[in-house]
Amino acid sequence: xxxxxxxxxxxxxxxxxxxxxxxxxxxxxxxxxxxxxxxxxxxxxxxxxxxxxxxxxxxxxxxxxxxxxxxxxxxxxxxxxxxxxxxxxxxxxxxxxxxxxxxxxxxxxxxxxxxxxxxxxxxxxxxxxxxxxxxxxxxxxxxxxxxxxxxxxxxxxxxxxxxxxxxxxxxxxxxxxxxxxxxxxxxxxxxxxxxxxxxxxxxxxxxxxxxxxxxxxxxxxxxxxxxxxxxxxxxxxxxxxxxxxxxxxxxxxxxxxxxxxxxxxxxxxxxxxxxxxxxxxxxxxxxxxxxxxxxxxxxxxxx
Numbered sequence: 001x002x003x004x005x006x007x008x009x010x011x012x013x014x015x016x017x018x019x020x021x022x023x024x025x026x027x028x029x030x031x032x033x034x035x036x037x038x039x040x041x042x043x044x045x046x047x048x049x050x051x052x053x054x055x056x057x058x059x060x061x062x063x064x065x066x067x068x069x070x071x072x073x074x075x076x077x078x079x080x081x082x083x084x085x086x087x088x089x090x091x092x093x094x095x096x097x098x099x100x101x102x103x104x105x106x107x108x109x110x111x112x113x114x115x116x117x118x119x120x121x122x123x124x125x126x127x128x129x130x131x132x133x134x135x136x137x138x139x140x141x142x143x144x145x146x147x148x149x150x151x152x153x154x155x156x157x158x159x160x161x162x163x164x165x166x167x168x169x170x171x172x173x174x175x176x177x178x179x180x181x182x183x184x185x186x187x188x189x190x191x192x193x194x195x196x197x198x199x200x201x202x203x204x205x206x207x208x209x210x211x212x213x214x215x216x217x218x219x220x221x222x223x224x225x226x227x228x229x230x231x232x233x234x235x236x237x238x239x240x241x242x243x244x245x246x247x248x249x250x251x252x253x254x255x256x257x258x259x260x261x262x263x264x265x266x267x268x269x270x271x272x273x274x275x276x277x278x279x280x281x282x283x284x285x286x287x288x289x290x291x292x293x294x295x296x297x298x299x300x301x302x303x
Contacts, residue, residue: 016079018080018084018087018191019191019192019206021076021077021080021083022080022191023206024076025073025077025172025175025176025179026206026209027054028054028069028073028172029172029173030210031053031054031212032168032172033169033209033212038165038169040052041062041065041066041163041165042062042163042164042165043062048061048062048163051065062163062165063159063161063162064160066160066165066168067154067159069168070154070168071155073172074175077178077179078118080179081118081119081122081182082106082118082122084182085102085103085126086099087190087191088127088186089125089126094126098125099125099126102121102125103122106118106122109121113144113147114147114152115143115144115146115147116133116144119132119140119143119178120132120133120140123185129185130185132178132181135181135185136181139178139181142177146171146174176209183207187207188203188207260276260277260281261273261274261275262275262276
């Protein structure tokens with residue numbers, strides 16, 4: 001992997017794997033297609049809550065995260081186009097000083113605007129038919145509007161206003177269409193060239209947005225509240241209970257991925273039944289683990 005040592009601060013840069021850019025975007029769009037994932041940005045009962053992604057948990061303002069994800073996705077797409085031009089020119093034996101300079105600085109092409117430099121000027125150096133304005137004129141009109149009204153402002157002191165994730169989802173769907181244009185002249189197979197022989201079906205999977213089962217999304221983002229059909233169980237707990245004195249754990253029932261039902265016996269011999277959401281259960285287990293480490297509590301193995 002090639003690297004560059006900058007003249008300032010001793011910072012070293014290495015080239016970004018183009019394959020990773022594609023997979024990262026595919027995973028992100030797959031999550032945004034899930035309502036379970038998107039509703040995190042809207043908060044819980046009017047309160048801002050942490051947003052869990054497949055890579056990290058965000059504790060800041062949701063609109064800032066939306067801005068960050070959109071800006072990062074745009075940068076990734078622009079990098080993917082530049083990399084594709086470099087690889088295509090290399091394969092065709094067309095590498096020239098002009099192409100090398102343009103890949104490092106697309107603005108040297110003197111096109112009208114960033115979008116024209118990236119999606120018209122750069123691909124046109126390899127083959128004029130690759131340019132977005134020629135290959136997909138209608139999509140090119142959408143991209144020009146997107147850059148003028150969204151991309152350029154958020155790169156220059158603007159951010160997403162509000163916490164609604166749906167408009168960002170629509171932006172990602174537009175970027176996905178641009179990736180389809182890129183795949184038409186620089187397919188994913190060319191990024192996988194090497195000693196490894198990939199199964200064609202595996203390659204085809206890289207070129208599509210994966211469908212994520214809602215249960216898998218909920219494993220990343222546990223529900224914060226109980227579903228309506230099991231809230232009646234809470235009547236087992238006395239309304240004035242301030243201290244839960246448990247003598248014995250009788251059993252644990254996982255009714256579905258939406259709730260946990262814990263049966264216990266109180267110190268007075270009466271049955272106690274707790275029903276909690278996965279989010280509450282995870283917080284309880286985390287608390288017990290911390291308490292075990294801090295206080296030396298011994299937790300039964302079956303708990």
